[in-house]
Amino acid sequence: MLYWALIFLLVAVVAAVFGFGGIASASAGIAQILFFVFLVLFVIAMVARAVRGRAP
Structure with a gap:
């Protein structure tokens, strides 16, 4: 799941560089949600x- 969060973050960064605001915002939101799900x-x-505990 962390892999997918990083992929969506990368898509968001690339989209932001090229000026696609809607795609960047959506991808960043998905990456953030996946990251917090992974963290939990x-x-x-x-x-x-x-x-x-430990196994014997």
């Missing part, structure tokens, strides 16, 4: 691992 899933995974 990462934190949940770390908490779950901490709660389970």
